[in-house]
Amino acid sequence: MRFCLIMLTMAFIGLGWLFYKSSNIPSIAYVKSSDLVYSYLGMKDAQKKQAAEESKLKASLDSMRLNMESEINQYNASFAALSKTEQSRQKEILAAKENAYRNFGQSVQERLKNSDESLTTGVLNQINSFIEEYGQKKGYDIILGTTTSGNILYGQKYMDITKDVLKELNASYKSGSH
Numbered sequence: 001m002r003f004c005l006i007m008l009t010m011a012f013i014g015l016g017w018l019f020y021k022s023s024n025i026p027s028i029a030y031v032k033s034s035d036l037v038y039s040y041l042g043m044k045d046a047q048k049k050q051a052a053e054e055s056k057l058k059a060s061l062d063s064m065r066l067n068m069e070s071e072i073n074q075y076n077a078s079f080a081a082l083s084k085t086e087q088s089r090q091k092e093i094l095a096a097k098e099n100a101y102r103n104f105g106q107s108v109q110e111r112l113k114n115s116d117e118s119l120t121t122g123v124l125n126q127i128n129s130f131i132e133e134y135g136q137k138k139g140y141d142i143i144l145g146t147t148t149s150g151n152i153l154y155g156q157k158y159m160d161i162t163k164d165v166l167k168e169l170n171a172s173y174k175s176g177s178h
Contacts, residue, residue, distance in 0.1 A: 033145040046119040
């Protein structure tokens with residue numbers, strides 16, 4: 001009887017130890033970063049906003065180019081009738097306009113680059129803060145992200161929470177709580 005009591009006590013202690021150890025196993029998951037970023041509604045809206053800005057700036061650039069080409073054609077058509085002084089003055093004006101066009105083109109490229117970087121950074125910050133909240137709410141100790149540079153080469157499917165995170169991230173975005 002005493003032996004059975006000792007064995008039973010040891011079994012309970014062992015089960016308690018196993019329960020304690022299993023409850024302290026880190027909860028780890030991963031998301032497919034590119035799937036998350038490019039399927040996020042906030043990113044899609046940012047891309048639409050960027051495309052609209054790009055169209056607007058390119059339209060201004062095209063308008064400037066067409067205006068300059070028209071003036072060059074007018075200059076070429078009237079070239080023979082102009083005095084040497086007037087030819088020289090018109091060439092200087094056209095050269096200045098061409099220079100302004102090039103500068104504006106460079107400015108457009110720089111503005112688009114900065115706008116894209118700003119929008120992308122904003123979206124990534126939204127995603128990162130959401131994942132942090134999501135991980136805390138769901139009890140994860142670590143949420144890893146896969147990248148094309150190979151941070152995670154393999155993970156069991158049950159550890160992939162990309163779809164769940166994306167679903168909640170998009171719901172949060174739609175509700176305006178991003």
